[in-house]
Amino acid sequence: YQTLAPFPPGFLWGASTSAYQAEGAWNEDGKGPSVIDRAVFPPELSDFTVASDHYHRFAGDIALFAELGLKTYRFSIAWSRLYPEGDGALNPEGAAFYHRLIDEIRRHGIEPLVTLYHFDLPWALQQRGGWSDPRTIGAFERFARTAFKLYGDRVNYWLTINEQNMMILKGDVIGTLPPGTPDPQRTLYQQNHHMMLAQARAMIACHELLPAAKIGPAPNISCVYPATSRPEDAVAANNYASIRNWLYLDLACHGRYNAVAWSFMAEKGFLPHITADEMSLLAQGRPDFIAFNYYASTTVAADLPLDNHSAGRGREIEDRQLPGMDRSVYIGVDNPHLEHNQFGWYLDPVGFRVTCREIYERYHLPLIVTENGLGAFDTLEAGNKVHDDERIRYLSDHIRQLQLAITDGVRLFGYCPWSAIDLVSTHQGIGKRYGFVYVNRDERDLKDLARFRKKSFFWYQRLIKSNGRRL
Numbered sequence: 166y167q168t169l170a171p172f173p174p175g176f177l178w179g180a181s182t183s184a185y186q187a188e189g190a191w192n193e194d195g196k197g198p199s200v201i202d203r204a205v206f207p208p209e210l211s212d213f214t215v216a217s218d219h220y221h222r223f224a225g226d227i228a229l230f231a232e233l234g235l236k237t238y239r240f241s242i243a244w245s246r247l248y249p250e251g252d253g254a255l256n257p258e259g260a261a262f263y264h265r266l267i268d269e270i271r272r273h274g275i276e277p278l279v280t281l282y283h284f285d286l287p288w289a290l291q292q293r294g295g296w297s298d299p300r301t302i303g304a305f306e307r308f309a310r311t312a313f314k315l316y317g318d319r320v321n322y323w324l325t326i327n328e329q330n331m332m333i334l335k336g337d338v339i340g341t342l343p344p345g346t347p348d349p350q351r352t353l354y355q356q357n358h359h360m361m362l363a364q365a366r367a368m369i370a371c372h373e374l375l376p377a378a379k380i381g382p383a384p385n386i387s388c389v390y391p392a393t394s395r396p397e398d399a400v401a402a403n404n405y406a407s408i409r410n411w412l413y414l415d416l417a418c419h420g421r422y423n424a425v426a427w428s429f430m431a432e433k434g435f436l437p438h439i440t441a442d443e444m445s446l447l448a449q450g451r452p453d454f455i456a457f458n459y460y461a462s463t464t465v466a467a468d469l470p471l472d473n474h475s476a477g478r479g480r481e482i483e484d485r486q487l488p489g490m491d492r493s494v495y496i497g498v499d500n501p502h503l504e505h506n507q508f509g510w511y512l513d514p515v516g517f518r519v520t521c522r523e524i525y526e527r528y529h530l531p532l533i534v535t536e537n538g539l540g541a542f543d544t545l546e547a548g549n550k551v552h553d554d555e556r557i558r559y560l561s562d563h564i565r566q567l568q569l570a571i572t573d574g575v576r577l578f579g580y581c582p583w584s585a586i587d588l589v590s591t592h593q594g595i596g597k598r599y600g601f602v603y604v605n606r607d608e609r610d611l612k613d614l615a616r617f618r619k620k621s622f623f624w625y626q627r628l629i630k631s632n633g634r635r636l
């Protein structure tokens with residue numbers, strides 16, 4: 166292009182967190198335990214009991230986000246703070262916390278972007294079957310309706326379920342698959358179906374209770390490449406993209422199962438139990454936009470001789486055992502054209518542009534990026550400085566590609582990197598940091614939990630002030 170389209174006026178420059186990774190206060194003011202609070206983590210890593218102590222320090226944190234210039238702040242509601250038992254009695258102190266948080270966000274002129282459910286299913290629900298039990302669908306709808314009624318006068322943007330696809334693809338680590346579950350993959354696809362119904366009910370309830378508000382799903386979408394120009398590799402890439410990405414968005418947006426993913430599930434014996442009424446419910450639930458998280462791309466090959474490929478190093482290929490991961494469907498391979506970070510995730514800003522175009526062309530709904538960022542072992546240096554130049558490069562490269570995607574014609578209304586402030590990673594502790602704000606604690610030593618602005622803070626502040634012109 167000779168000239169790039171500018172970021173639209175009112176573009177929602179933001180940043181994200183989730184309740185269990187930032188709040189701490191895991192058992193305070195009546196909060197019930199979640200699956201996260203009952204999970205076992207390696208003893209050398211931080212658990213989630215204190216996390217970044219955002220629960221007690223949110224006012225100072227929001228002041229920092231205002232100084233950063235955020236137009237929106239994405240956070241999640243801890244379901245078991247509102248409903249300690251998942252669907253029993255409402256906990257008024259939990260409800261009051263989110264009133265205070267949302268008021269504080271609004272007082273600074275920031276738009277709240279609220280995720281209803283970010284991995285932290287109430288433990289009481291898990292004990293009676295979790296997402297395998299259809300009663301959890303009703304419990305989620307009730308929780309969502311309560312959130313809409315309590316906060317809907319101040320919240321215009323809602324997200325249903327964070328990374329439902331990763332909960333299914335990695336059900337034993339961030340999902341709700343109890344260890345030793347027989348027939349785990351069939352169980353996960355049944356859970357997936359129930360989550361889809363829960364999401365549809367939440368979208369319908371949102372439109373009924375808050376006609377002016379907008380709601381959408383928030384899957385993790387990876388750009389998927391075929392390893393070579395061999396047609397068989399193209400089929401493998403298409404298989405993988407269907408099972409990993411489109412299954413979830415086709416259900417959320419069109420209310421129907423992706424054909425390739427369906428055939429895969431049928432072939433493997435993973436088909437969920439489904440009724441006609443459920444399919445009509447899925448068709449009624451309509452998102453207003455698509456939110457998605459993007460970190461990396463994946464390269465896959467068909468099951469052909471591996472002479473050109475070393476072992477796959479993509480994020481999910483290396484550390485995520487996929488359901489039905491089967492060499493007749495796809496195998497993950499290295500991508501010699503890309504660098505990867507120290508955690509094995511391929512850095513691929515151009516793949517970000519491709520992903521925006523693909524999602525937009527498939528669904529024709531406005532898009533917002535709700536996560537994108539670089540995890541790194543940041544160090545606090547003299548004068549409480551953090552020189553996170555690598556993160557700045559990562560974000561800047563990705564934002565440049567977003568602008569290209571907008572120039573390509575993609576309707577994009579916001580960008581929320583992960584994360585607003587340092588928080589505890591899903592399974593790699595607090596040492597793997599993502600934030601614009603450094604939180605002074607180690608894995609096991611809480612120190613003083615003081616907040617320090619990283620170099621990326623000042624960089625993002627300038628960028629927001631110029632509405633994306635000063636990259």
Ligand code: BG6
Nearest residue numbers: 183327328540589590591592597
């Ligand atoms: C996404 C999640 O998978 O990626 C976040 O929505 C998570 O909760 C983020 O923290 C980064 O992943 P990780 O495993 O490095 O924490």
